[in-house]
Amino acid sequence: MIILKSKKEKNNILVLKKKTRETGDILTLKFSLLKGPVFSFRPGQFVLVSFLDDRLGKQCRAYSISSCPQDKFLTLTVKKIGVFSSALHKLKIGEKVKIGSPQGNFYPEKPMKNLVFLAAGIGIAPFYSVINTYFRQGINNKNLTLFYSNKTDKNIVFFKELNKLAKKWRKFKIIYILTKQKKDCNDENEEFQRLNIKILKKYLKDLNNKHYFICGPIEFVNDLWQALRKNGVGEDSIKTEVFY
Ligand SMILES: Cc1cc2nc3c(=O)[nH]c(=O)nc-3n(C[C@H](O)[C@H](O)[C@H](O)COP(=O)(O)OP(=O)(O)OC[C@H]3O[C@@H](n4cnc5c(N)ncnc54)[C@H](O)[C@@H]3O)c2cc1C
Incomplete structure (x- = not known):
């Protein structure tokens, strides 16, 4: 899936801290930011993830953020499906990935009861x-x-x-x-x-x-x-x- 990045988009480097198995084919990957605190995002938004090295060329995929904006870490919950998600599952503790700015508007915008x-x-x-x-x-x-x-x-x-x-x-x-x-x-x-x-x-x-x-x-x-x-x-x- 290809999503065009806007010129304004800022990349952040994430470091993998922990992997938690949720089900047979789903892991939650817990990351900290290499520099600074977790950026602001709206719950429901996603980020484009890519690898720092050339293991998958310039490919990137979208993953929703499963943690909350108040958390000191950031989690992505990934189902192993194909090439990219399998590479994320194989990621070792301490390895880094790159993410773009949070995107999307899949959240309740106005007060909804x-x-x-x-x-x-x-x-x-x-x-x-x-x-x-x-x-x-x-x-x-x-x-x-x-x-x-x-x-x-x-x-x-x-x-x-x-x-x-x-x-x-x-x-x-x-x-x-x-x-x-x-x-x-x-x-x-x-x-x-x-x-x-x-x-x-x-x-x-x-x-x-x-x-x-x-x-x-x-x-x-x-x-x-x-x-x-x-x-x-x-x-x-x-x-x-x-x-x-
Ligand atoms: C806005 C957005 C948010 C997303 N958030 C998440 C998330 O939080 N967690 C997550 O795991 N994924 C999420 N995805 C899906 C993710 O971006 C990848 O598409 C997914 O990980 C598959 O990539 P891959 O390279 O591993 O598989 P590919 O190599 O691209 O696909 C392998 C095969 O699986 C098929 N396939 C692809 N996706 C699915 C699917 N979902 N169900 C069944 N078959 C499929 C393809 O058609 C292909 O035949 C999100 C996608 C979008 C657009």
């Missing part, structure tokens, strides 16, 4: 930053519903962390969508089929007066965007981020 986040797989990364930031800022008077789709519960990223937040934040509700797992008895707030409009209606009751954010592969984002639009949700109330 009723938020609905729809994530598939690694699409949870930008939401994790937004959810944690809200919680830490004490903006937990919002109604926030997260529909998080994965093949099975073994693929859920940040499972413990998200559940911990939901326990402390009464208005934050998580519905896990497990598309390739059989239903069992203890499955409150779990659905065992692809995320669809029926499921959204079941939990949200009224689709109106809410702001929707959708993140994941193109098919997931397109299907849900269209389903919401067909059911009367205005274009202005839906923001999307596709992980190409």
Whole structure:
């Protein structure tokens, strides 16, 4: 995926400090900045990452920042898919990468009270930053519903962390969508089929007066965007981020 860099863009050098395995094919990479404190960014934004040496030529890829602006470090949560993400997984502690300025506007811009986040797989990364930031800022008077789709519960990223937040934040509700797992008895707030409009209606009751954010592969984002639009949700109330 190629994204043109603006002339104003400033590069930062990150040093890898820690690798945490989240699931079989997903790692969270914790970096510190080589110089100075972490730059300011909005939770939900992404950075373009490239290597300092020529192991992958001049290639770069976009990764959402999964940490919060208040953190003294910066994390990227990366699913191993192809050449670039595999190289990031192989990165050794102490090795460096280059990142551009934070980009994107995948975050609630104005005060929004009723938020609905729809994530598939690694699409949870930008939401994790937004959810944690809200919680830490004490903006937990919002109604926030997260529909998080994965093949099975073994693929859920940040499972413990998200559940911990939901326990402390009464208005934050998580519905896990497990598309390739059989239903069992203890499955409150779990659905065992692809995320669809029926499921959204079941939990949200009224689709109106809410702001929707959708993140994941193109098919997931397109299907849900269209389903919401067909059911009367205005274009202005839906923001999307596709992980190409
Ligand atoms: C705004 C933005 C934010 C992103 N944030 C993240 C993030 O936080 N974490 C993260 O892991 N990735 C994220 N991505 C995706 C990331 O930029 C890379 O595309 C991804 O890591 C694959 O790159 P690769 O070189 O490893 O695979 P490639 O060699 O480019 O692709 C290998 C094969 O996998 C297919 N493929 C590529 N991406 C996917 C996918 N998501 N699902 C299924 N098949 C795929 C390709 O079509 C190709 O056939 C983001 C993308 C965008 C545009």
